[in-house]
Amino acid sequence: MNKKTLLLAIVLGVIFLGSGGVLLVQHFAKPQSRTVEIVQDNTVLYTFRYPVEGEQTFRITAKDGGWNDVTVKDGSICISAADCPDQTCVGMGVLTSESLPIVCLPHKLVIRFGGES
Ligand SMILES: [Zn+2]
Secondary structure: HHHHHHHHHHHHHHHHHHHHHHHHHHHHEEEEEEEEEEEEOOOOEEEEEOOOOOEEEEEEEEOOEEEEEEEEEOOOEOOOOOOHHHHHHHHOOOOOOOOOOEEEEOOOEEEEEEEEE
């Protein structure tokens, strides 16, 4: 390997690492601009900035009369209680993953990460 080739290899290496670094920063910066959506029957009822501020519990009533208590705590959100028969939504805990929304099938309620704020 002569000097010219070595120099080219170094330059390419720097460019490669540089672009990789930018991608890495974009990857980690993204979650800070996320939103959380509470969707009932394909209609967005609430949108929160994530992490969610404050601490509160509020009730969402389904069209069939059922309900879900949604709790905001420690920046995250969960369904803390519900009167659905399966209780799957309560058992899912807090929302952590974009690929795994909190879903209450009997009440057609979904809590998920939305688009950028
Ligand atoms: Zn449920």
